[in-house]
Amino acid sequence: MQQKNVPTGIGLGLRSRLMKAIERGEADGEIAFLEISPENHMHRGGSSPARFLKLADRFPIITHSLAMSLGGTGPFDAGYMGEMKRFLDRFGGAWHSDHLCFCGADGRALHDLLPIPFTKVCAQRVADRIREVQDRLGRPMLIENISYYQALGHSEMDEATFVAEVLERADCGLLLDVNNVYVNAKNHDFDPYAWLKTIPLHRVRQLHVAGHERWDETMLIDTHGAEVLPEVQDMMSWVIERIGPTPVLLERDRHIPPLAEMLREVRALDAVYQAAVARHAANRAQA
Amino acid sequence: MTDPLAPLRALQGALCARDAASALRTDLRGFLSRQGLEGADLEAMVEAGPTRLLAYRTMVQGRLRRTIKAYIPRVAHLLGNRYAQEFCTYMEVRAPRTHYLRDVPAEFVAWARERWATMPDLPAYLGDLARYEILRDEVANAPGGGEPETGQALALDRPLRIDGSAQLQKFAYAVHEVAGTPIDQTPEPPARATTLLVYRNRKTHRVHFVDLTPRAGALMRRLLAGEPVQVALAGAASDTGGQLNDEFLAAMVHFLTDLSERGVVLGAEP
Numbered sequence: 117m118q119q120k121n122v123p124t125g126i127g128l129g130l131r132s133r134l135m136k137a138i139e140r141g142e143a144d145g146e147i148a149f150l151e152i153s154p155e156n157h158m159h160r161g162g163s164s165p166a167r168f169l170k171l172a173d174r175f176p177i178i179t180h181s182l183a184m185s186l187g188g189t190g191p192f193d194a195g196y197m198g199e200m201k202r203f204l205d206r207f208g209g210a211w212h213s214d215h216l217c218f219c220g221a222d223g224r225a226l227h228d229l230l231p232i233p234f235t236k237v238c239a240q241r242v243a244d245r246i247r248e249v250q251d252r253l254g255r256p257m258l259i260e261n262i263s264y265y266q267a268l269g270h271s272e273m274d275e276a277t278f279v280a281e282v283l284e285r286a287d288c289g290l291l292l293d294v295n296n297v298y299v300n301a302k303n304h305d306f307d308p309y310a311w312l313k314t315i316p317l318h319r320v321r322q323l324h325v326a327g328h329e330r331w332d333e334t335m336l337i338d339t340h341g342a343e344v345l346p347e348v349q350d351m352m353s354w355v356i357e358r359i360g361p362t363p364v365l366l367e368r369d370r371h372i373p374p375l376a377e378m379l380r381e382v383r384a385l386d387a388v389y390q391a392a393v394a395r396h397a398a399n400r401a402q403a
Numbered sequence: 404m405t406d407p408l409a410p411l412r413a414l415q416g417a418l419c420a421r422d423a424a425s426a427l428r429t430d431l432r433g434f435l436s437r438q439g440l441e442g443a444d445l446e447a448m449v450e451a452g453p454t455r456l457l458a459y460r461t462m463v464q465g466r467l468r469r470t471i472k473a474y475i476p477r478v479a480h481l482l483g484n485r486y487a488q489e490f491c492t493y494m495e496v497r498a499p500r501t502h503y504l505r506d507v508p509a510e511f512v513a514w515a516r517e518r519w520a521t522m523p524d525l526p527a528y529l530g531d532l533a534r535y536e537i538l539r540d541e542v543a544n545a546p547g548g549g550e551p552e553t554g555q556a557l558a559l560d561r562p563l564r565i566d567g568s569a570q571l572q573k574f575a576y577a578v579h580e581v582a583g584t585p586i587d588q589t590p591e592p593p594a595r596a597t598t599l600l601v602y603r604n605r606k607t608h609r610v611h612f613v614d615l616t617p618r619a620g621a622l623m624r625r626l627l628a629g630e631p632v633q634v635a636l637a638g639a640a641s642d643t644g645g646q647l648n649d650e651f652l653a654a655m656v657h658f659l660t661d662l663s664e665r666g667v668v669l670g671a672e673p
């Protein structure tokens with residue numbers, strides 16, 4: 117599922133803690149891309165956009181926003197969407213992504229990724245909104261599956277079926293977060309590979325892998341605050357073996373170690389990734 | 404047919420309502436019904452129990468409460484336990500509206516400043532201090548700024564171009580004078596009407612505060628509103644009860660020259 121002008125391999129998220137080392141060139145040649153959240157750089161002046169501008173010249177950029185509230189109520193904020201379009205016209209790549217969630221209802225913006233009901237009506241609603249966003253931004257959208265800690269209201273289907281339903285109705289791509297699948301599988305007691313077999317893998321354009329932490333004895337939370345578990349790496353491998361070279365983001369948002377240590381994790385993950393890519397190529401040659 | 408969006412509003416209610424932390428534990432069904440949930444949606448969420456809703460509430464409120472506190476450390480310290488209560492009320496009656504997390508503290512302060520002004524048991528300078536505390540980040544990140552110089556000398560009949568990061572803030576207290584003291588030993592700022600010009604240096608991106616005299620403040624307010632220089636000068640003189648004489652003009656020319664050197668005044672608009 118390779119596309120033109122799309123970086124493949126392991127990338128990192130641009131976090132302020134890593135910025136200085138990346139500016140010094142310490143990630144050059146080590147990462148396939150930088151994933152950035154436009155909200156951190158748009159509608160903003162001063163040193164932050166000035167620094168970003170220089171990095172955008174040196175690394176392929178993949179954009180991934182946090183606050184669109186694709187599953188939300190009410191119309192999209194015109195000012196925010198306008199700024200987003202201007203930003204993406206300048207820095208965006210083959211797609212833009214945000215989460216399959218809502219961030220607040222009736223004008224509130226709670227700055228978190230909240231679940232939406234797994235119903236047909238909701239799938240159609242969010243698919244319509246994704247199509248609207250694609251039109252407004254003038255580029256394809258990917259949606260990311262989130263970690264959810266409780267299904268919201270009455271569920272007509274399971275999460276994987278819901279994600280598949282939205283993807284088909286919106287005719288959009290999937291940013292597959294395998295750590296979120298793993299966390300949900302643990303919290304809601306299902307088989308993560310059954311989940312992966314339910315979604316249309318041919319729609320996967322990008323992956324996220326991350327670590328997570330424990331909230332209490334009954335619940336894991338997706339904090340991106342730890343190293344990636346072997347089980348989550350295995351899930352990445354399983355997917356890459358089936359879809360081939362793809363951009364894979366190593367997410368880390370809490371307890372961010374120095375860049376050198378992050379790069380060691382990148383290299384370890386890359387070894388797993390390359391082996392999966394090789395298996396994919398071998399499978400294709402056989403077929 | 405039940406409202407397909409009711410579950411979203413019910414979750415938002417659990418995250419924002421002041422009484423939700425206790426109501427979810429003691430009367431989950433009653434609370435969710437009051438949020439508009441009914442039928443199969445209500446039954447499913449009652450069956451699931453309150454634990455995960457409470458976890459969501461802790462996560463969402465905690466993140467926003469910490470974000471705001473990080474921007475107003477002095478005010479949060481002065482409020483003590485009351486900060487959490489004020490935050491809780493904010494979440495219920497207003498809550499963030501901006502899509503930018505970094506702008507949430509300013510929204511909170513805009514809401515709180517009006518409210519605190521009506522609360523006699525709080526220090527009268529608290530709202531001013533909160534506004535002052537968020538100013539540095541607000542100006543550091545202001546979308547405007549760095550506009551090109553016009554290349555045209557000051558002309559009396561034209562407005563001046565002013566760097567887009569610049570803003571004027573009026574305070575009833577000299578809140579800037581307490582900056583630099585330890586957070587837990589913030590002295591009471593002097594009750595003195597104060598006008599600060601705040602801007603971001605075009606090259607270094609550092610934020611600067613300039614404490615203006617009343618007439619410089621009056622002039623700046625008019626120039627920022629786009630008045631031609633002569634109109635602004637005459638207005639500033641009358642605003643401050645002064646005369647448009649040589650002494651006044653010399654002082655204001657000196658002021659504008661200083662602002663040109665600082666890169667705040669960028670020449671006459673063509």
Ligand SMILES: [Fe+2]
Nearest residue numbers: 260293324367
């Ligand atoms: Fe993710």
